[in-house]
Amino acid sequence: MASNKRNFKALAELFKPRFLHRLAMDDYKDLLSEVLVASGSIKEFSKIKRLPTLFKKAYSALLSHCKYEYVYKTAILNDVFLKYHNFNSAFYTTEFYCGKSKADIAIFNGCSTVYEIKTKYDNLEKLDKQLRDYRKIFSKQFVVVDCKHLVNVKKIVDSSVGILLFQEDGALLEIRNAVEDAAGIDTGALFDCLHKKEYKDIVHKYIGRELAVPNALEYASYKKIFVELPREDAMSQVVERLRSRSIPTQRRALLEKSPSCLGQAIIDSNLTVSMSMSIISKMEKPFAII
Helix, strand or coil: CCHHHCCHHHHHHHHCHHHHHHHHCCCCHHHHHHHHHHHCCHHHHCCCCEHHHHHHHHHHHHHHHCCCHHHHHHHHHHHHHHHHCCCCCCEEEEEEEECCEEEEEEEECCCEEEEEEECCCCCCCCHHHHHHHHCCCCCEEEEEECHHHHHHHHHHCCCCCEEEEECCCCCEEEEECCCCCCCCCCHHHHHCCCCHHHHHHHHHHHHCCCCCCCHHHHHHHHHHHHCCCCHHHHHHHHHHHHHCCCCCHHHHHHHHHCCHHHHHHHHHCCCCHHHHHHHHHHHCCECCCC
């Protein structure tokens, strides 16, 4: 079957939380068959005997024929985060809200870094607004682009914004590094990144006591004090709190047992301990498509 008649995009379903949850619950075969039939891949996948091979082959097809957002995130996870950081010392997250914008990937380590992805299927209409929102929270910003957008992105973003080019083989090429700049950090925006316990702990530490206010007034009362913190102090406290968030131990074990192409899907999926253990056992056993 010619590649232009195949729906490779259907294989993306294998890297979504729904499939991992069904896999963990031993209720995946109907969905898997639907995906393979829809993609026109049932014949070539039918002889696969190991689950890791299934994911590797599906990912390879996506990388060759359908470079959607997931393959970009996978490159950032493996070639940036796991290469230079780890889950013990840094916080990695996707779909991170920054006001009315939503960052594709955020990393909080010694500083805060954001990655905005623009695949060949995206346009650049919102990029300027997105970066303005990100500057309120992140001291470093990167745009990760398909070659289709490279020239225009260079025109749109200022010289402090880093640019990474997503290449045909899935590797990232640094066109320009980001310049760390915390001048635009907004303490009010930082506050809104925190969970209640996190912002309460920071304020208690800052003023040396708890606030005695009604529950309905807690948010406004704590925020009023938080925004008075020096920008550098507020930023360091937020980074410290976010770094303390971590994925569960069993999900980390699943990451270690799984092919690297599945890592982003595991992070995005809210798998329980038992679900993670179930998938780990399947990774190690013979596997049949049908």
